[in-house]
Amino acid sequence: xxxxxxxxxxxxxxxxxxxxxxxxxxxxxxxxxxxxxxxxxxxxxxxxxxxxxxxxxxxxxxxxxxxxxxxxxxxxxxxxxxxxxxxxxxxxxxxxxxxxxxxxxxxxxxxxxxxxxxxxxxxxxxxxxxxxxxxxxxxxxxxxxxxxxxxxxxxxxxxxxxxxxxxxxxxxxxxxxxxxxxxxxxxxxxxxxxxxxxxxxxxxxxxxxxxxxxxxxxxxxxxxxxxxxxxxxxxxxxxxxxxxxxxxxxxxxxxxxxxxxxxxxxxxxxxxxxxxxxxxxxxxxxxxxxxxxxxxxxxxxxxxxxxxxxxxxxxxxxxxxxxxxxxxxxxxxxxxxxxxxxxxxxxxxxxxxxxxxxxxxxxxxxxxxxxxxxxxxxxxxxxxxxxxxxxxxxxxxxxxxxxxxxxxxxxxxxxxxxxxxxxxx
Amino acid sequence: xxxxxxxxxxxxxxxxxxxxxxxxxxxxxxxxxxxxxxxxxxxxxxxxxxxxxxxxxxxxxxxxxxxxxxxxxxxxxxxxxxxxxxxxxxxxxxxxxxxxxxxxxxxxxxxxxxxxxxxxxxxxxxxxxxxxxxxxxxxxxxxxxxxxxxxxxxxxxxxxxxxxxxx
Numbered sequence: 001x002x003x004x005x006x007x008x009x010x011x012x013x014x015x016x017x018x019x020x021x022x023x024x025x026x027x028x029x030x031x032x033x034x035x036x037x038x039x040x041x042x043x044x045x046x047x048x049x050x051x052x053x054x055x056x057x058x059x060x061x062x063x064x065x066x067x068x069x070x071x072x073x074x075x076x077x078x079x080x081x082x083x084x085x086x087x088x089x090x091x092x093x094x095x096x097x098x099x100x101x102x103x104x105x106x107x108x109x110x111x112x113x114x115x116x117x118x119x120x121x122x123x124x125x126x127x128x129x130x131x132x133x134x135x136x137x138x139x140x141x142x143x144x145x146x147x148x149x150x151x152x153x154x155x156x157x158x159x160x161x162x163x164x165x166x167x168x169x170x171x172x173x174x175x176x177x178x179x180x181x182x183x184x185x186x187x188x189x190x191x192x193x194x195x196x197x198x199x200x201x202x203x204x205x206x207x208x209x210x211x212x213x214x215x216x217x218x219x220x221x222x223x224x225x226x227x228x229x230x231x232x233x234x235x236x237x238x239x240x241x242x243x244x245x246x247x248x249x250x251x252x253x254x255x256x257x258x259x260x261x262x263x264x265x266x267x268x269x270x271x272x273x274x275x276x277x278x279x280x281x282x283x284x285x286x287x288x289x290x291x292x293x294x295x296x297x298x299x300x301x302x303x304x305x306x307x308x309x310x311x312x313x314x315x316x317x318x319x320x321x322x323x324x325x326x327x328x329x330x331x332x333x334x335x336x337x338x339x340x341x342x343x344x345x346x347x348x349x350x351x352x353x354x355x356x357x358x359x360x361x362x363x364x365x366x367x368x369x370x371x372x373x374x375x376x377x378x379x380x381x382x383x384x385x386x387x388x389x390x391x392x393x394x395x396x397x398x399x400x401x402x403x404x405x406x407x408x409x410x411x412x413x414x415x416x417x418x419x420x421x422x423x424x425x
Numbered sequence: 426x427x428x429x430x431x432x433x434x435x436x437x438x439x440x441x442x443x444x445x446x447x448x449x450x451x452x453x454x455x456x457x458x459x460x461x462x463x464x465x466x467x468x469x470x471x472x473x474x475x476x477x478x479x480x481x482x483x484x485x486x487x488x489x490x491x492x493x494x495x496x497x498x499x500x501x502x503x504x505x506x507x508x509x510x511x512x513x514x515x516x517x518x519x520x521x522x523x524x525x526x527x528x529x530x531x532x533x534x535x536x537x538x539x540x541x542x543x544x545x546x547x548x549x550x551x552x553x554x555x556x557x558x559x560x561x562x563x564x565x566x567x568x569x570x571x572x573x574x575x576x577x578x579x580x581x582x583x584x585x586x587x588x589x590x591x592x
Binding site (some may be wrong): 156174179191194197203227269278 | 487514533
């Protein structure tokens with residue numbers, strides 16, 4: 001009981017100290033040592049051992065200038081990832097005001113390629129930034145006043161979120177899922193948390209960063225000590241790491257570098273019929289239903305006459321040949337030559353409205369991606385096809401035999417394979 | 426004593442706006458609990474910060490601290506730069522190189538020999554580092570004769586992390 005009383009008293013004292021510190025606001029540290037909080041830290045001075053000691057970190061690279069330059073690059077990287085990520089999310093779960101166009105046909109390939117490539121290149125930047133500012137974790141006094149405490153508290157979601165986002169994204173393209181959440185949802189919501197924390201961080205560091213980025217006068221420049229790495233050499237090494245990572249992976253979407261991208265999670269030329277597969281027929285559970293001769297493509301919903309078409313019915317229609325990429329959310333992409341019936345021709349045949357939206361459903365029974373939506377722009381685009389052939393051959397079952405959706409400017413997960421039904425909405 | 430405290434209108438505006446966005450993210454995480462699995466999400470989210478700050482970073486600093494004094498001054502900058510690049514690239518390659526992920530029955534996923542890939546990259550970095558040693562030591566000789574041993578080794582204290590490298 002006595003211990004409890006003592007603890008409660010201590011807590012009450014700490015609370016009143018904190019309240020006093022809040023009241024003092026910024027004046028507290030100007031009259032250094034006079035606020036109760038400052039006096040508390042002075043009393044705790046003997047606890048300053050190890051990394052908490054003044055000068056425990058001796059490298060001359062732990063400077064505001066290094067942190068500001070890395071931070072700026074990191075900020076650009078996070079902004080690119082956030083915007084391209086929002087685009088990708090918007091396409092897949094569009095809010096009412098968001099209408100993703102079907103042109104330019106390559107746009108999603110670029111935004112998503114950029115999302116993944118930027119995220120990968122940002123990993124070395126983040127680790128270097130965290131290394132640079134690591135001594136600040138042991139800042140003394142740990143909390144100067146309310147603003148300082150709140151700012152430091154906001155660093156937890158910033159550091160946790162930044163590492164989480166880059167690590168989970170990296171794991172996702174390596175198809176390694178040691179966790180229980182569904183990656184796209186966790187990655188999306190973690191991004192909001194992280195960007196929020198980043199906004200706080202930018203507000204806290206704007207002044208320091210601007211001052212640190214100013215070109216120093218010659219008198220302010222100190223050469224790196226003998227045997228130490230200069231700031232420029234350090235930043236050069238970090239930039240080189242980002243460049244190596246990029247060259248080693250970007251061939252998964254940028255064909256000319258395919259040969260030297262030794263760490264690419266995909267090779268755009270490896271797979272059945274010369275390009276990669278994401279969902280296999282076996283994992284979708286369609287190995288027998290896809291080759292069943294009774295297979296039909298139904299066109300129904302808001303139509304004047306519902307259609308039920310066999311593979312030979314579709315083959316008998318006028319075919320269109322078009323080069324389009326499969327652009328995966330995981331950042332790889334591969335162009336193929338597709339041959340099939342334009343969706344708009346089927347919609348016209350069924351007597352659907354010209355500005356109809358369409359739900360494309362797979363014959364696979366389960367799975368989050370068994371169904372995708374064609375907004376009115378995609379449904380009406382003459383290059384949005386029910387593809388029956390690719391690269392001069394009938395579709396391989398892994399690529400969606402007997403028929404799959406392929407259209408310009410769409411994520412790969414929305415190029416529904418093993419189509420069974422077009423439902424006009 | 427230098428103040429670390431942020432202040433001013435810009436800070437408080439960004440603080441309010443940032444936490445609004447952040448809490449939107451927290452709300453969305455719970456709103457989509459079926460997919461985000463909040464307890465597991467929180468574990469990995471907080472774990473990301475903890476594992477970095479409590480394990481990875483201290484390990485890097487201690488390793489660098491131990492390593493730095495074994496490298497002669499003359500070639501140290503080149504070696505440190507090389508180690509930095511190597512460590513950062515290895516960090517990115519780990520999920521691929523460890524080979525724990527993959528899609529069974531899909532040979533088009535992860536089609537490369539990633540250990541070989543990272544070995545090739547490390548060989549390149551080593552070659553560049555060796556080249557950098559010669560350039561660096563020659564440049565230094567021309568500029569000025571090396572004076573005393575530099576001041577890294579004076580201070581005793583743990584963790585006295587004086588040079589870099591990340592893993």
